[in-house]
Amino acid sequence: MTQPGARGDAATAEPAVAVAGLCKRFGSVTALDHVSLDIQAGEFFSLLGPSGCGKTTFLRVLGGLEVPDAGTVRIAGRDVRDLPAHARPTNTVFQSYALFPHLTAQDNIAFGLRMKGVAAAETRQRVARVMDLVQIADCAGRKPAQLSGGQKQRVALARAIVNEPRVLLLDEPLAALDRKLRAALQLELLELQHRLGITFIFVTHDQEEALVMSDRIAVMNAGRIEQLGRGAALYERPRTRFVAQFLGTCNLLEGECARRDGGALRVRTRFGELDVPAAGARAAAAVAGAPLTLAIRPEQVHVRRAGGGPNGFPARVREVIYTGAATHYQLAAAGTLFTAEVMNTGPAAERFAAGAACVVHLPPAALIILED
Numbered sequence: 377m378t379q380p381g382a383r384g385d386a387a388t389a390e391p392a393v394a395v396a397g398l399c400k401r402f403g404s405v406t407a408l409d410h411v412s413l414d415i416q417a418g419e420f421f422s423l424l425g426p427s428g429c430g431k432t433t434f435l436r437v438l439g440g441l442e443v444p445d446a447g448t449v450r451i452a453g454r455d456v457r458d459l460p461a462h463a464r465p466t467n468t469v470f471q472s473y474a475l476f477p478h479l480t481a482q483d484n485i486a487f488g489l490r491m492k493g494v495a496a497a498e499t500r501q502r503v504a505r506v507m508d509l510v511q512i513a514d515c516a517g518r519k520p521a522q523l524s525g526g527q528k529q530r531v532a533l534a535r536a537i538v539n540e541p542r543v544l545l546l547d548e549p550l551a552a553l554d555r556k557l558r559a560a561l562q563l564e565l566l567e568l569q570h571r572l573g574i575t576f577i578f579v580t581h582d583q584e585e586a587l588v589m590s591d592r593i594a595v596m597n598a599g600r601i602e603q604l605g606r607g608a609a610l611y612e613r614p615r616t617r618f619v620a621q622f623l624g625t626c627n628l629l630e631g632e633c634a635r636r637d638g639g640a641l642r643v644r645t646r647f648g649e650l651d652v653p654a655a656g657a658r659a660a661a662a663v664a665g666a667p668l669t670l671a672i673r674p675e676q677v678h679v680r681r682a683g684g685g686p687n688g689f690p691a692r693v694r695e696v697i698y699t700g701a702a703t704h705y706q707l708a709a710a711g712t713l714f715t716a717e718v719m720n721t722g723p724a725a726e727r728f729a730a731g732a733a734c735v736v737h738l739p740p741a742a743l744i745i746l747e748d
Contacts, residue, residue: 390453392417392543392575393438398447400433407433408444409599415577417452417542420569422578424586425596426622431579434596435545438577439468452542467536468545471552473528475520475535481527482507482516485535492539506538510568525553526561533565537572546578550585562588583623587611595619611673615747620671627677627714628746629670633662640740643668646710647689651740659745669746676742677716679705680735681726687738693728703727707736 391414400408407430415421423431436442437449440461449457456464467488475484482503489499507513510530520528529549536544550558550565566589569576580586586593587607594604595618603610603619614620617628631645641652641659652670654660662668679691691709698720705716705728716736718726728734 389417391415391450392419392452393577394448394450395434395438396448398434398437398449399445400430400437400442401445406599408437408447411447411599411601413594413601413604415575417575418573420566420576420578420589420591422580422586422590422593423596424580424583424593424623425602426581429596430599431596432547435468435547435577435579438543439466439545440464441468465542466545467539467541468547469532469536469549471548473520473532473549475528475531477520480517480519481512481523481531484520484531485538488535488539502538503534506534509537509571510534510564526557529553529561533568537568537574541574543575543577546576548579548581551580551582558585565589587623595623597622613744614671617669617671617746617748620744620746624673625715626671626673629672629714631668631670633664633666633668635664636662641668641745643670643745645670646712647736650687650738650743652743652745653740655745658747662745669748671744671746672738672742674704674715674717675702675719676739677707677714678737678739679707679716679718679726679728680737683735683737685737687740687743688735691734691736693730693732693734696728696730707734709736 393415396412398408398411411434423434425431433442437444440456440459444457448455451465476487479487485506486499486503489502507516510533512527512530512534515523515527523531532549550561553561562585578589590607592605593607593610595602595610597618603615610619610623614623620626620628629645631643634642634644634649636654639654641654641662642649643652658668689709691707693705694708694713695706697704701720703718703720705718707714707716
């Protein structure tokens with residue numbers, strides 16, 4: 377994965393894509409609600425969210441397949457709002473691949489170049505080069521019905537890349553593949569993007585896929601961008617309930633501000649008072665008695681046989697789920713349930729059976745105060 381800041385961080389560079397105030401409605405349904413963002417050249421940018429959140433509509437607007445009701449769309453500094461799809465410096469890879477069934481893989485890839493009137497010799501050269509790039513040269517003479525799912529995906533990618541777009545739009549291109557192939561092609565696609573240096577805008581509803589592949593992620597909900605940033609920041613510091621629960625799993629704890637104690641808050645919960653860092657806008661504005669929602673990831677929850685200290689309380693194990701590398705515990709405490717994930721790192725790792733008593737510790741640094 378590209379290291380944060382490795383690409384797309386030049387503050388003065390012209391964004392590859394710049395949209396402002398983008399709106400799109402379908403009857404009474406608002407698919408895009410005043411979306412604004414910049415995507416930098418060479419960035420692998422993902423749109424993540426559930427079905428119906430607006431991510432595919434956003435992609436279709438960029439590709440010229442939908443006309444926005446309001447807002448501006450600029451690609452490589454040029455206003456493209458009124459340009460038809462074929463005149464834009466973009467290409468789209470669809471979930472269905474949309475290959476021509478009567479054409480061979482080679483002819484599918486060459487189709488766009490031939491429609492543009494590119495000379496036959498140059499077409500052959502470019503098609504051969506891109507087929508080598510995505511490792512399907514041995515499939516050149518096969519038709520789509522003779523290809524596996526992974527091979528079809530590579531043909532669809534090659535057909536888009538051969539036109540040398542400035543921006544490649546990918547609408548859940550791996551969704552139809554089995555889990556093992558999908559994981560392998562995620563890495564291949566990421567490596568391909570690194571070699572090409574093309575801006576990729578990738579739509580997915582798969583949280584792990586977005587985290588693995590993206591330089592930055594926009595988490596979308598109900599036509600709006602809920603939170604935008606690098607994957608680690610979104611996962612470790614979600615701002616809202618939606619992001620906390622959609623991007624991975626998260627325990628939510630309701631409470632109220634008891635008092636300030638230096639650089640921390642004391643938050644009154646059903647488990648007792650907890651120490652929480654006073655970070656974020658909601659924490660800064662908190663006064664005694666103000667309701668607060670805390671979030672903590674399951675892997676940050678410590679489960680012990682005994683012990684005390686701050687942010688600790690007794691619990692009982694309700695369910696034990698062994699997944700190989702880790703064990704997931706469903707814990708009951710103070711009339712509520714929450715989840716812990718403990719790595720099975722060897723004999724030193726404490727193991728608990730269903731019904732066992734334990735002590736739970738919530739590290740203060742792992743507790744996040746959400747904005748809603």
